[in-house]
Amino acid sequence: MSGGHDYPHESTGVETRKLGMWVFLSTEILFFGTLITTFMIFKGRDFPGIKLTDVYDIPFTSVSSFVLLMSSLTMVLAHNALENADQEKTRVWLLATAMLGSVFLAGQIYEFTEFYHKGFELSTNIFSSTFYVLTGFHGLHVFIGVVFLIGLWIIGQRQKGLSLDSGFNLEFIALYWHFVDIVWIVLFTVVYLI
Amino acid sequence: MSDNHKEHPTPKKYVQIAIFLGILTAIEVALYYTEDFVGVFTDPLLIFLAIGKYVVVVGWFMHLRFENKMVNRFFAGGMILALILFAIVMIERAAGNFFN
DSSP, X not given: OOTTOOBTTSTTBSOHHHHHHHHHHHHHHHHHHXXXXXXXXXXXXXXXXXXXXXXXXXXXXXXXXXXXXXXXXXXXXXXXXXXXXXXXXXXXXHHHHHHHHHHHHHHHHHHHHHHHHTTOOTTSOHXXXXXXXXXXXXXXXHHXXXXXXXXXXXXXXXXXXXXXXXSSOHHHHHHXXXXXXXXXXXXXXXXXXX | OOOOOOOOOOHHHHHHHHHHHHHHHHHHHHHHHTHHHXXXXXXXXXXXXXXXXXXXXXXXXXXXGGSXXXXXXXXXXXXXXXXXXXXXXXXXXXXXXXXX
């Protein structure tokens, strides 16, 4: 995300690792695109068993969405602090991002538990299966992101500082985290609101 | 080469962007509850708002608008392929080829 930098020694003009990260995110778009498409095939059709619209709680999910959206803010503030060589603020914002991500995950676990208690299970029908696979994979991505963030925070504590240029890079984790956020922006609309 | 050396936003600007995103989310939720009033425009408006939020996060938080064109092309390539897949499947669905 330290955009605007030239890498004349790279034939592409972009740092290879960064280009690799963007290519990875591009494949992730296809991965989630496939899952969303599968979900949309079955959305709006009648299947035996309880419906998603009978169990979901829009105010609750709206708050979860807002929390994840704000975690993107704390992530970008962590990146900005590191660019300004403010290690203390970087660690604070990293921890805030991990905490907001954890709150989102806790909300998803609570939501899934509620759905199960109300009878909307993975095996209720093919639509419920697509719902859990889609939102579950997103949750897994958030979980992986939280692990990365905590790992980065621990490294920052132990090494007394993080670097933007080497190692377990904050920039790439930030890209991954924002990607997880944009996937949820789409899922919130497609799965819950439409 | 990167043909673009725009300055990254300041923390204050990031907070303003986040507030804007929060407002868009509030509008989305309000649209959901006023579907009876808004009618057939609800879904297109919700999609429009989601695209708006998506573009803002990708452009400003992921800094794609400040990035090299090659990076933009890779990301857009994934998006376009996913949208083509989605369009083909939805056309097949509308044609009744998935369900009898």
